Amino acid sequence: MTISIWRYSHLALAISSSIFILLASLTGIILAFEPISNRVQKQTISNLDEISVAEITTTLRENYSEIISVEIDKNDWVTASVIDDDGNNQIFYIDPLTGKNIGTPTETHPIFQFATSLHRSLFLKSIGRFFVGLTSFLLFLISITGIFLIFKKQGGFRGFFKPIVKEKFNPYYHTLFGKWLLIPIVIITISGVYLSLEQFSIISKTKIVHQEDTLFAEEPVLPLSEFDIFNNTKLSDVRKIEFPFAEFPDSYFLLQLKDKELLINQFNGNIVSEVNYPFTAIISYYSLIFHTGQASIIWSIVLLFACIGILFFMYSGFSIALQRRKSRIKNRYKKDDCEYVILIGSENGNTFYFANALHSELIRLGKKSYLAELNSYSSYKNMQHLVVMTATYGAGEAPTNAKKFKALLQTHQQGKPFDYSVVGFGSLAYPDFCKYAYDVDELLEAHPNSNKIDDVFTINNQSLESFNQWLLKWKEKENLEIRLPEAILSKKKRKTYTFEVIKNTKANKQSDNTFLIQLKVTLGKVRFKSGDLLSITSDKDQRERLYSIGKWDRNTILISVKLHDRGYVSNKLNDLTVGDKLTCGIVKNKDFRLPKKAKNAVFIATGTGIGPYLGMMHENNKKAVLQLYWGGRTKASFELYKKEVATYINNGNLQSLHLALSQEQEEKVYVQHLLERDSEHIAKILKNKGVIMICGSVVMQKDVTDTLNEICKKHLNKPLSYYQNKGTVLMDCY
Numbered sequence: 001m002t003i004s005i006w007r008y009s010h011l012a013l014a015i016s017s018s019i020f021i022l023l024a025s026l027t028g029i030i031l032a033f034e035p036i037s038n039r040v041q042k043q044t045i046s047n048l049d050e051i052s053v054a055e056i057t058t059t060l061r062e063n064y065s066e067i068i069s070v071e072i073d074k075n076d077w078v079t080a081s082v083i084d085d086d087g088n089n090q091i092f093y094i095d096p097l098t099g100k101n102i103g104t105p106t107e108t109h110p111i112f113q114f115a116t117s118l119h120r121s122l123f124l125k126s127i128g129r130f131f132v133g134l135t136s137f138l139l140f141l142i143s144i145t146g147i148f149l150i151f152k153k154q155g156g157f158r159g160f161f162k163p164i165v166k167e168k169f170n171p172y173y174h175t176l177f178g179k180w181l182l183i184p185i186v187i188i189t190i191s192g193v194y195l196s197l198e199q200f201s202i203i204s205k206t207k208i209v210h211q212e213d214t215l216f217a218e219e220p221v222l223p224l225s226e227f228d229i230f231n232n233t234k235l236s237d238v239r240k241i242e243f244p245f246a247e248f249p250d251s252y253f254l255l256q257l258k259d260k261e262l263l264i265n266q267f268n269g270n271i272v273s274e275v276n277y278p279f280t281a282i283i284s285y286y287s288l289i290f291h292t293g294q295a296s297i298i299w300s301i302v303l304l305f306a307c308i309g310i311l312f313f314m315y316s317g318f319s320i321a322l323q324r325r326k327s328r329i330k331n332r333y334k335k336d337d338c339e340y341v342i343l344i345g346s347e348n349g350n351t352f353y354f355a356n357a358l359h360s361e362l363i364r365l366g367k368k369s370y371l372a373e374l375n376s377y378s379s380y381k382n383m384q385h386l387v388v389m390t391a392t393y394g395a396g397e398a399p400t401n402a403k404k405f406k407a408l409l410q411t412h413q414q415g416k417p418f419d420y421s422v423v424g425f426g427s428l429a430y431p432d433f434c435k436y437a438y439d440v441d442e443l444l445e446a447h448p449n450s451n452k453i454d455d456v457f458t459i460n461n462q463s464l465e466s467f468n469q470w471l472l473k474w475k476e477k478e479n480l481e482i483r484l485p486e487a488i489l490s491k492k493k494r495k496t497y498t499f500e501v502i503k504n505t506k507a508n509k510q511s512d513n514t515f516l517i518q519l520k521v522t523l524g525k526v527r528f529k530s531g532d533l534l535s536i537t538s539d540k541d542q543r544e545r546l547y548s549i550g551k552w553d554r555n556t557i558l559i560s561v562k563l564h565d566r567g568y569v570s571n572k573l574n575d576l577t578v579g580d581k582l583t584c585g586i587v588k589n590k591d592f593r594l595p596k597k598a599k600n601a602v603f604i605a606t607g608t609g610i611g612p613y614l615g616m617m618h619e620n621n622k623k624a625v626l627q628l629y630w631g632g633r634t635k636a637s638f639e640l641y642k643k644e645v646a647t648y649i650n651n652g653n654l655q656s657l658h659l660a661l662s663q664e665q666e667e668k669v670y671v672q673h674l675l676e677r678d679s680e681h682i683a684k685i686l687k688n689k690g691v692i693m694i695c696g697s698v699v700m701q702k703d704v705t706d707t708l709n710e711i712c713k714k715h716l717n718k719p720l721s722y723y724q725n726k727g728t729v730l731m732d733c734y
């Protein structure tokens with residue numbers, strides 16, 4: 001699989017530095033607690049912004065006979081070093097307002113000492129320090145390559161600020177947390193590198209040299225409280241005050257501030273010398289503060305999250321890479337010997353899974369099949385059937401391993417005519433659903449030797465069910481006894497329960513060949529909610545069919561089924577009578593449940609998509625405001641649900657019903673037209689944290705999401721994906 005330079009560098013850097021990053025993050029997590037715990041056990045009882053140097057020096061002079069220095073550390077704790085009456089040097093924390101001794105500095109807790117040594121040098125002295133500095137630099141590079149990957153994924157620089165569409169757990173949170181933690185991680189790494197360079201004297205620690213005045217003024221003698229510089233300087237700006245060691249005119253106060261250092265005449269408070277710290281000293285100071293989280297409890301918490309985040313990035317990053325590795329291609333036959341050629345366009349490897357399934361199934365049937373990426377398109381001497389399976393990325397663009405396909409198609413000729421079909425893998429959350437698959441289809445259509453055997457078949461969110469539907473269509477056209485490979489089927493074995501039929505309305509009583517079945521679990525306990533799926537596996541082809549559940553009560557399920565002429569399972573269900581038994585599984589579908597807190601919800605469905613909503617309306621005891629938009633062909637199509645829905649309207653479980661009956665008037669009306677009509681109302685619901693749920697056919701889903709996207713952009717200035725990510729637009733389409 002082609003790996004872009006950014007991805008390759010991102011992964012290579014991560015692998016090469018993983019152990020060190022792991023150690024640095026683990027110890028970083030421990031060390032983040034040091035400033036937090038320091039801040040919690042407060043040693044400063046006064047606000048340093050409100051106390052001047054004049055006040056503290058005067059107070060100390062009143063309380064102690066000899067003072068050496070006062071230091072304010074990064075936790076804002078004030079320590080005084082004094083000589084007591086017995087001539088002993090004492091160091092203790094003071095309350096800067098009263099000068100009173102409020103505690104003795106204690107040793108750092110051993111766990112922090114241990115973590116600090118491991119974090120700084122891995123207990124390996126200089127060598128360790130070198131590796132730690134290098135790791136910090138590598139982590140910085142990983143973050144930078146990560147930024148480019150996000151740009152690439154989100155379709156450019158501006159995309160960085162756009163919401164990320166929810167995909168699988170690892171890629172989604174890797175990107176999301178990457179965005180959030182990018183700045184803290186860059187700060188940690190740059191400051192870490194700086195501190196290391198300083199350690200190795202690559203950046204020198206600058207010494208401050210004062211140009212002292214040679215004329216020492218001893219007059220007039222002013223009290224400390226009248227020194228201008230002392231009065232104008234607050235303790236919050238001070239790092240250290242050194243008191244003069246003797247009452248000589250060439251002995252000064254040394255005042256170290258955050259940005260400069262001053263020598264102050266001890267008699268009159270005149271500034272004898274003032275030196276701004278060089279830039280490197282300021283950077284050094286802030287590097288330490290930013291790297292260690294001292295000085296701010298909020299920043300220490302951010303650092304803590306950044307370290308935990310790094311651990312998560314390691315886990316999720318490596319699992320994404322492993323997932324991609326699974327997409328390696330193994331071919332048994334040479335490309336020119338194969339009659340079947342499967343070409344793949346994939347960014348994250350999921351499409352490989354499906355392509356491999358088809359490839360192995362063809363091989364099992366004794367066919368010569370060749371698997372390749374679109375970017376390795378070439379001439380295939382014996383190709384008779386071409387299948388292109390491709391995802392779409394960016395704004396409807398080709399995935400990385402398919403970018404060269406267009407050019408290659410012009411370069412490599414196929415000697416013999418060939419049939420082709422294109423399967424598009426995409427997500428309806430994107431406005432350009434499967435666009436690249438359509439582009440490939442167009443390119444192939446223009447090919448002189450090609451023969452298109454079917455329209456592009458699109459698969460939303462890697463739906464196995466849809467893939468199977470395509471497989472069934474394709475195998476008929478190709479006249480092959482193909483079936484879903486064992487590898488896919490065995491993955492799906494699930495726990496089953498026995499249900500008893502307690503009601504079946506039968507399809508022949510309804511114009512659209514749809515029917516409702518109520519099933520009650522007979523043995524054991526099974527938990528389910530409206531919106532979950534009932535799984536029925538056909539004893540004929542071992543394929544699983546899924547039906548959206550409407551929950552009737554703790555043990556009873558309602559499903560709405562469309563009878564397909566040649567549908568084995570739907571016919572079997574239609575034939576069931578009250579008392580018959582059926583074995584089914586339950587598939588939790590947490591992404592399609594009415595949130596408990598929802599006060600407002602709009603249900604959108606066509607045909608049997610109403611199934612889960614019947615349960616949700618039935619259970620609406622808290623009387624949330626529910627509105628149903630349903631699409632069908634005629635009035636008769638709604639007959640099956642009419643009585644039930646009327647009950648909900650009467651008892652207040654449903655507030656309004658909007659029917660789009662396409663064939664009841666000259667001009668076709670579909671659900672999306674009703675949504676367009678009520679666009680302001682729909683936007684208001686979304687704005688007020690209401691929920692929109694869509695259930696039914698994929699075709700309807702596409703039209704409805706297009707319309708909702710327009711509504712969101714027009715009335716809320718946000719794309720629909722924003723609400724999908726917030727979990728207020730939920731879909732379950734098939």
Ligand SMILES: Cc1cc2nc3c(=O)[nH]c(=O)nc-3n(C[C@H](O)[C@H](O)[C@H](O)COP(=O)(O)O)c2cc1C
Nearest residue numbers: 346347348349350351391392396426427430433434
């Ligand atoms: C950043 C990003 C952009 C995407 N853009 C589109 C798109 O424009 N149109 C679309 O139909 N699907 C889009 N998708 C969905 C993917 O095409 C879909 O998830 C596909 O199954 C992924 O296959 P792969 O893992 O083989 O790359 C996008 C997914 C991501 C993560």
